[in-house]
Amino acid sequence: MSPRELLGRVGRYTLLSLVLAFFALPLLWLATAPFDRTPEIAASWPEFTLDNVRELLDNENALRSLRNSVLLAGGTCALVVTLSALAAYALSRVRLPGRDGLLYALLLLSSIVTGTAAMVPLFNLAYELDLIDSRLGVILVLTGGLLPSAIFILKDFTDATPVSYEESARVFGASPLQIVRHLVVPLIRPGLATIGVWSVAQVWGNFLIPFLLLRSPEKSPAAVVMYTFYTEGGQPDLALISTFSLLYSLPVVLMFLFVSSRYGFRFHGGIKR
Amino acid sequence: MAAIALTGLTKDYPGGVRALDGLELDVADGEFFALLGPSGCGKTTILRTIAGLEEATAGTVVIGGDDVTRLPPGRRDVAMVFQDYALFPHMTVTDNVAYPLRIRKVPTAERRGRAAETAGQLGLTKQLDRRPGQLSGGQQQRVALARAMACHPRVFLFDEPLSNLDARMRLEARTFLKRLQRELAVTTVFVTHDQAEALALADRIAVLSDGRVRQVGTPTEVFRRPANTFVASFIGSTPMNLLPGTVTAGARVLVGDAALPAPVGEIAPGTPVVYGIRPEYLRLTPTAGEDTVTGEITVVENLGSTQLLTLEGPAGTVQVVVPEDSEAAPGAPLHVVPRADRALLYRPDGDGELLTNCPTPGGAAPGA
Ligand SMILES: Nc1ncnc2c1ncn2[C@@H]1O[C@H](COP(=O)(O)OP(=O)(O)O)[C@@H](O)[C@H]1O
Numbered sequence: 001m002s003p004r005e006l007l008g009r010v011g012r013y014t015l016l017s018l019v020l021a022f023f024a025l026p027l028l029w030l031a032t033a034p035f036d037r038t039p040e041i042a043a044s045w046p047e048f049t050l051d052n053v054r055e056l057l058d059n060e061n062a063l064r065s066l067r068n069s070v071l072l073a074g075g076t077c078a079l080v081v082t083l084s085a086l087a088a089y090a091l092s093r094v095r096l097p098g099r100d101g102l103l104y105a106l107l108l109l110s111s112i113v114t115g116t117a118a119m120v121p122l123f124n125l126a127y128e129l130d131l132i133d134s135r136l137g138v139i140l141v142l143t144g145g146l147l148p149s150a151i152f153i154l155k156d157f158t159d160a161t162p163v164s165y166e167e168s169a170r171v172f173g174a175s176p177l178q179i180v181r182h183l184v185v186p187l188i189r190p191g192l193a194t195i196g197v198w199s200v201a202q203v204w205g206n207f208l209i210p211f212l213l214l215r216s217p218e219k220s221p222a223a224v225v226m227y228t229f230y231t232e233g234g235q236p237d238l239a240l241i242s243t244f245s246l247l248y249s250l251p252v253v254l255m256f257l258f259v260s261s262r263y264g265f266r267f268h269g270g271i272k273r
Numbered sequence: 274m275a276a277i278a279l280t281g282l283t284k285d286y287p288g289g290v291r292a293l294d295g296l297e298l299d300v301a302d303g304e305f306f307a308l309l310g311p312s313g314c315g316k317t318t319i320l321r322t323i324a325g326l327e328e329a330t331a332g333t334v335v336i337g338g339d340d341v342t343r344l345p346p347g348r349r350d351v352a353m354v355f356q357d358y359a360l361f362p363h364m365t366v367t368d369n370v371a372y373p374l375r376i377r378k379v380p381t382a383e384r385r386g387r388a389a390e391t392a393g394q395l396g397l398t399k400q401l402d403r404r405p406g407q408l409s410g411g412q413q414q415r416v417a418l419a420r421a422m423a424c425h426p427r428v429f430l431f432d433e434p435l436s437n438l439d440a441r442m443r444l445e446a447r448t449f450l451k452r453l454q455r456e457l458a459v460t461t462v463f464v465t466h467d468q469a470e471a472l473a474l475a476d477r478i479a480v481l482s483d484g485r486v487r488q489v490g491t492p493t494e495v496f497r498r499p500a501n502t503f504v505a506s507f508i509g510s511t512p513m514n515l516l517p518g519t520v521t522a523g524a525r526v527l528v529g530d531a532a533l534p535a536p537v538g539e540i541a542p543g544t545p546v547v548y549g550i551r552p553e554y555l556r557l558t559p560t561a562g563e564d565t566v567t568g569e570i571t572v573v574e575n576l577g578s579t580q581l582l583t584l585e586g587p588a589g590t591v592q593v594v595v596p597e598d599s600e601a602a603p604g605a606p607l608h609v610v611p612r613a614d615r616a617l618l619y620r621p622d623g624d625g626e627l628l629t630n631c632p633t634p635g636g637a638a639p640g641a
């Protein structure tokens with residue numbers, strides 16, 4: 001290796017390390033601050049303590065909010081997966097004029113539905129439908145926002161499933177529902193897993209919609225409750241926030257690892273034989 | 274088991290493609306029936322219409338005396354093997370074969386046993402727990418057959434089941450399929466674009482073009498007496514020579530400068546005809562005569578035990594099959610004599626129908 005190459009290599013790795021450090025520092029903070037007696041907005045070697053965890057476990061708001069997050073995420077995930085699977089299957093099998101245009105339009109609009117721009121009309125709509133301060137309202141709005149992208153991703157999977165599988169089953173007398181259960185769902189399972197995890201993660205991290213539509217603190221999910229962790233002096237309670245952040249991020253990481261090892265993530269269709 | 278009757282079957286696809294046009298076809302009970310024709314002639318459409326996957330625009334489908342035209346596919350008691358086999362990739366061989374039984378709510382243990390038995394009959398005992406992706410093409414084809422057999426249908430429908438196999442496997446599978454059909458004696462409609470396959474397998478063949486039946490007959494009938502020039506040029510490993518000619522006063526046909534013996538029958542002298550003779554029924558002769566076709570060899574193709582020569586001469590382009598030891602070289606002149614009892618005359622216009630049915634009198638011996 002010539003000195004020049006060596007120098008190039010050193011330069012490259014230094015740059016990579018700097019970029020990595022930039023992204024790793026907040027994570028480092030997440031790992032140390034919860035166990036620090038006096039956490040600050042800086043990653044530092046902790047004076048080790050479990051007091052913060054104890055304090056969090058005593059805070060009934062915190063734990064209840066995690067349960068709320070699970071409810072919202074689970075409900076949305078179930079709705080998104082079921083509806084998008086049915087819609088994607090129908091869209092890839094039924095000839096509709098302007099089908100692709102419809103899908104792209106939906107995709108474009110979906111970023112508006114759950115976006116900041118639609119806050120006021122969304123609130124009005126929920127108010128008219130009597131869905132203010134209702135978990136169902138939040139779930140429906142989030143589902144509406146996620147569906148187009150989910151259908152778009154899943155349609156790629158349903159498109160890649162040969163029609164002859166279904167026709168073969170039909171000749172044997174299978175009903176449409178049996179075809180979906182026996183053939184379509186197993187064949188697009190990696191897609192369903194991807195959509196499921198993705199929608200859970202989306203809801204888990206969503207602040208705006210539940211903040212807007214839920215009134216009572218007992219119904220608020222973790223993302224909203226975290227926003228209320230202040231000390232009596234009006235300062236952010238860093239001990240509580242950091243510990244709660246750690247607890248808050250763990251379920252999503254675990255779910256991701258589980259689903260990814262079980263089904264594998266893919267954003268495109270095609271049958272793996 | 275059941276006979277199939279298609280009456281006035283018409284199928285228009287959306288977009289105005291008329292794939293079938295008033296098709297009439299009868300398949301006898303237990304028969305191995307081949308639908309033969311070039312790609313795009315409507316073979317798959319016929320099969321799918323019998324299965325119920327396509328709805329007929331007009332006409333009726335009768336299976337075993339029951340009019341099934343308006344029945345959904347699952348209630349017609351037929352089994353179909355698709356061109357791509359359509360094996361379910363996420364199920365084992367056993368589960369694939371057992372699938373029709375699963376739909377019929379046969380208990381799991383029983384259907385597994387029956388599936389294993391059927392698969393065993395087709396030599397798949399060692400592959401029962403494998404997925405389709407882990408099988409060879411021939412094994413996949415047999416799994417598809419086993420799955421079709423497992424539900425004991427009245428009718429088998431096969432859409433080019435051998436076309437995905439390599440040449441050697443195809444011959445093996447062909448023999449296997451024929452024996453299997455003999456043993457099961459289930460009415461079978463078999464689609465192929467390969468005339469050799471149809472001739473080898475079928476009890477009867479329907480030759481199709483453009484959504485119409487051009488001839489129905491046994492392999493021998495279709496090969497010996499093609500009903501029109503389309504069938505004549507489609508059947509046979511080398512197409513029949515179809516040479517324009519005129520009937521002469523001496524009950525012969527003038528093709529180029531040769532007066533060839535032919536089953537002229539009642540056709541008036543002077544009538545223009547197409548003279549049809551297979552390359553196999555032309556014989557080499559050393560001397561030119563009035564009934565020899567003469568030409569210059571332009572192409573020599575080695576077919577193994579025979580050679581296919583292409584001649585250019587006054588009669589046009591003529592192909593001849595000669596024994597392997599004939600010394601033929603491009604550029605050399607050649608004289609051939611047709612076997613008079615194998616010559617056929619067709620109308621030069623219209624659909625090119627066969628003109629006469631009377632056999633040639635034995636007196637028209639070649640080389641006279
Ligand atoms: N789903 C369809 N939509 C429109 N046209 C079709 C469809 N399926 C087949 N065709 C047309 O019908 C004709 C017959 O097709 P097919 O039955 O598949 O022929 P084959 O099996 O003999 O090759 C073809 O011209 C084909 O293009």
Ligand SMILES: [Mg+2]
Pocket residue numbers: 316317
């Ligand atoms: Mg076809």
